[in-house]
Amino acid sequence: xxxxxxxxxxxxxxxxxxxTLSCTYDTSENNYYLFWYKQPPSRQMILVIRQEAxxxxxxxxxxFSVNFQKAAKSFSLKISDSQLGxxxxxxxxxxxxxxxxxxLVFGKGTKLTVNP
Amino acid sequence: xxxxxxSPRHEVTEMGQEVTLRCKPISGHNSLFWYRQTMMRxxxxxxxxNNNVPIDDSGMxxxxxxxxxxxxxxxxxxIQPSEPRxxxxxFCASSWNMWGQETQYxxxxxxxxxx
Numbered sequence: 159x160x161x162x163x164x165x166x167x168x169x170x171x172x173x174x175x176x177x178t179l180s181c182t183y184d185t186s187e188n189n190y191y192l193f194w195y196k197q198p199p200s201r202q203m204i205l206v207i208r209q210e211a212x213x214x215x216x217x218x219x220x221x222f223s224v225n226f227q228k229a230a231k232s233f234s235l236k237i238s239d240s241q242l243g244x245x246x247x248x249x250x251x252x253x254x255x256x257x258x259x260x261x262l263v264f265g266k267g268t269k270l271t272v273n274p
Numbered sequence: 275x276x277x278x279x280x281s282p283r284h285e286v287t288e289m290g291q292e293v294t295l296r297c298k299p300i301s302g303h304n305s306l307f308w309y310r311q312t313m314m315r316x317x318x319x320x321x322x323x324n325n326n327v328p329i330d331d332s333g334m335x336x337x338x339x340x341x342x343x344x345x346x347x348x349x350x351x352x353i354q355p356s357e358p359r360x361x362x363x364x365f366c367a368s369s370w371n372m373w374g375q376e377t378q379y380x381x382x383x384x385x386x387x388x389x
Contacts, residue, residue: 191376201363203380249317253376260305260369260376261330264317 160185162252164265171240172273178225179235179268181250187211189255192226192233193262198246206248209233211255240272276300278381280366286387292354295384298347299368307378308341308351309365317365323349324371356388 161184171177183192194206209217209226216224221241225234237244250265279298287293299306307322321331323343331341338357343349353360363385367378 193377195380201383201385203365203367203383205377205379208377255376260307260322260324260371260378261319262307262378266316 160187160252160254160263162250162263162265164248164250164268166268167266168269168271170271170273171237173240173242175240176236176238177240177270179237179248179250179270181233181235181265183231183233183250183252183263185231185252185254187254191253191255192224193251193253194222194224194233194235195249195251195264196244196246197249197267198243203249207235237270242272242274244270245272246270278366278368278379280364280381280384282384283382284385284387286389287356288389289357290355291388292352293356293360293386293388295351295353295364295366295386297349297351297366297381299349299366300379301347303368303370303379304346305369305371305376305378306343306349307367307369308349309367309380311363311365311383312361320351353386356386358388361386361388 190211192209196204207219221238247267249267251262281296305324308320320333321341326343341351363383365383367380369378
């Protein structure tokens with residue numbers, strides 16, 4: 159069974175600075191997807207970024223980028239120029255790409271606070 | 275384009291009552307997922323459908339929970355009878371099950387409180 163571990167329950171960063179959230183996963187699959195979702199106080203789950211395991215290039219979305227290390231099974235999220243609106247829970251998630259399963263496996267989340 | 279729609283957004287009920295949560299997936303999506311979020315257990319997949327057919331219901335807690343998807347644009351999650359430990363936020367998500375398009379988009383959730 160796949161597992162996703164987020165080792166940082168809480169983090170804080172000053173506005174305009176850069177922060178990196180860690181995520182590791184365990185799987186025997188070779189093809190899979192990885193995601194970061196953001197959950198602000200409104201509780202809405204919002205997709206931040208996704209990465210296909212077969213792609214070597216790290217995904218980027220504006221101020222958000224990932225450092226995907228397949229051999230190390232690591233998938234960290236970097237937020238540049240942090241903004242107050244980035245304050246939220248961040249969840250790392252894994253999904254196998256084969257076998258007909260679309261089950262997302264989530265980590266426990268990291269609570270990020272951006273301070274003014 | 276409208277996102278995933280869930281209703282009600284909040285539900286307060288008493289133990290023993292029946293609760294029905296509703297979901298309308300994004301138009302054109304063919305997979306639908308029900309998740310539950312609690313402080314203790316985090317986000318858990320309860321059940322998911324593909325082309326209106328239940329594919330995996332291994333996460334459904336017990337017989338008190340049931341889910342249906344009568345057509346491509348509507349699904350329900352029913353709890354009967356409800357218990358205080360069912361209090362949680364229930365999310366519905368949908369996706370288009372095609373290579374490279376499997377990203378799941380979540381609804382706003384239903385916050386359920388069972389007294």
